Structure formats: C-alpha cells, structure tokens
Amino acid sequence: MVTHYILSAPSVYSEEFLRLSLIWLDLIAAGYCFVGNCHMRLPLVLDMLPRRPQRVLKLINSELSLVFGEILIWGGSTSFIASSRMRPPMTQIPIGWLQSVLMIYGVMIIVAETIRTLQALDMLPADPDAPTYEARNPTTFTNLLVAPCIVLAFGAGIMMLWQSDWMAGNVRNALELTSTIVLFMTFVVFLIIGSPIAIGLAFAGVLTLGLQIDLDIMMPTVGETMFNGLDSFGFLALPFFILAGNIMNATGLARRLIDFAMLIDGRIPGSLWQTNVLANMLFVTLSGSGIASATAVGGIINLIARKKGYNMAMTSAVNAASAPSGMLISPSGALIVYSLITGGVE
Structure with a gap:
C-alpha cells in the first residue's frame, strides 16, 4: 500500500510475495x-445408517482421505524434483521448495486421519485426557479389514x-461428455457417502x-x-475482505450501520427485518463477505429481535437470505472470483 499509493510505484516484490504467501x-x-x-x-x-455400517463408512472416508494425502505427497515430491531449478523472477526462491507445501499438506492429512481412524477403532481414546481403553469392541478388527478391502476393490x-x-x-469419441459425466457422478458419490x-x-x-x-504424468500434474x-x-482480495469484515465488527461499525438502516426505514411495518436487509447490503458492500455480514x-439483530418479540425463525431466515444480496454490489468476493474465471471482466 505504501509503495502503491504514496510512492506511486507498485512493488513487484510484494505482489509475488503475497501471492506465494x-x-x-x-x-x-x-490441512488444519x-x-x-x-x-x-x-x-x-x-x-441414517445403523451403528456398525456407519462406523465402516466413516473408516472408508478416512481411508479415502489417506489416499488423497498420499497423492499430495507423491505429486508434491515429483513437483519438488522437477521444479527445483526453476525460480520466480523476483524472490528467486526455487519453485520446488515452494511446492513442498503440497507434501506438508499431505502429511497433515495422513497424520490427522490416522489418529481419527485409530479413535474410530477404539485403539485410541477420543478424549486425550481419558485413560487408554482396555476393552476392545468385538467389531474393531472386522471393521479394520472391511474398510480397506472396500477401498481397494473400488480402486x-x-x-x-x-x-x-x-x-x-468413449473418451476418443465423446471426451467432453464423458469427462462431464465422470466429474459430476464422482462428486455425487462422494457426497452421498x-x-x-x-x-x-x-x-x-x-x-x-x-x-x-x-498415471506417471498425472501425479505431478495434480x-x-x-x-x-x-x-x-x-484471490488476495478474499482473505482481506474477511479481515475487513472482522475489523468492522470489532470496531463497532456493524452497530453503526444498523443504526443508520433503522433511521432510514424505522417506520415501515416489520422495520427490524427491513433494517436487517439494508444493513446486510451496506455491510457486504464494504466488506465483500456475505458470511462476515451474516455473523456481524x-x-x-437477533438480540434486538428477541427483546421486541419478533419471530426468531423468520428473523434468522431474513438474515440468511439477505446476507448474500450485497455480494451483487461490487466490490465483492463473488464478483472478483467471477472476473478471474471469465478472464478479467470489469
């Protein structure tokens, strides 16, 4: 900001550093x-499943997460080796070292899912302060065998x-259609399980x-x-929008926006709900984040609505429905992502 607005000389070093950060x-x-x-x-x-199939399905999900972590480590290691001699123009840090974060991400997934799997199998207590289990569930080792077998059979x-x-x-004759079907069907199956x-x-x-x-080319490509x-x-605008929303919430700006909205439409029937809609539009216009607006x-609004006897279900519905409305007013995170996807629409 100093180099851009005060010195009128945007720093390419800061841009590259921010993107990599x-x-x-x-x-x-x-990973966290x-x-x-x-x-x-x-x-x-x-x-909706009974307890035992539910435990097996949870183990299957953990196994799939472990596979994803292994893919990240494999892809990150191959990218590290292939890109170790390439350097970005400004920071001159080897790109292979920068891409090592993929391996860190994969290790975090594997460690987390391994601990979660052992807890699901009653081999580790879910509460770290609880004593170690002495009795084992009789279905523990059955589940331990069933889940990997299902994942291996699926693979x-x-x-x-x-x-x-x-x-x-199918790929040769209708690549786009086949890819679309595989993409959506795979995603739906994973959502269902x-x-x-x-x-x-x-x-x-x-x-x-x-x-x-x-396969040998796909892993580094991933x-x-x-x-x-x-x-x-x-994309840097997105975390800064969330930061701006948190700052406005902490400094009391959200309350001032609500007071201003109540001043505008305080005499309209259902004025608190009207105020909620207007305050969300004003807040999102400044912060760019619908989630931050709905929270702040x-x-x-919920505290005021409860004191004045408003229907709390309707109040929550109005807040949830109006929070994204401000994202249609630029600048907003949604419009920035749309601009990036479509190639720089202004």
Missing part, C-alpha cells in the same frame, strides 16, 4: 481443517474401467484428469495444478 496459507489452512475435522460434508445418508474397479476398451472408445466436500472435488478432478493422461490454481493476485449483523 496466499498459496501457503490456503494449503496449510486446508483436516486436523480439526472442520471440512464441510453432507452426512445425510451416514446418519481396482476404477483402474480396470479406466483402462478398458469401452472407456477408451459423507466424504468431505474437498475430498469429493479432489477425487472428481483426479479421475477426470485420469481419462486423458497416464500437484502443479493445485499449486498454480491458487497462484492468483485477485445477525448477531446484533
């Missing part, structure tokens, strides 16, 4: 989400199908990529694609 931050944060089991998933089918079936003449003919959405997206991309290139996909200066504005 964003990549590391994104991947380390994604695996450690804390914070990744989003849709456990609708998982919650073997995929490899046989991908190498078959039927799949080769309750895998993290990130894992479903990753495997959908890997299997779709496997239709066109061989690592480089993940690394280069995050290498965008425009909703946290204040």
